[in-house]
Amino acid sequence: MFPRHILELMQCPACGNPDLGIGNRRQPDLVCEACGERYPFEDGIPDLIPRSTVQQ
Numbered sequence: 001m002f003p004r005h006i007l008e009l010m011q012c013p014a015c016g017n018p019d020l021g022i023g024n025r026r027q028p029d030l031v032c033e034a035c036g037e038r039y040p041f042e043d044g045i046p047d048l049i050p051r052s053t054v055q056q
């Protein structure tokens, strides 16, 4: 599981919400409940690139 104390240092890059949660899908990811953005883990490290800004 991702270390809680590191999770508490992170915030959503899309909206700035500091309260990110761990998703409960089969593939764990970080979830921002404020804006609904999800960040999948890549090799145990959350990929904090908002999908909404990547898509063109």
Ligand SMILES: [Zn+2]
Pocket: 012, 013, 014, 015, 016, 017, 032, 033, 034, 035, 036, 037
């Ligand atoms: Zn957010």
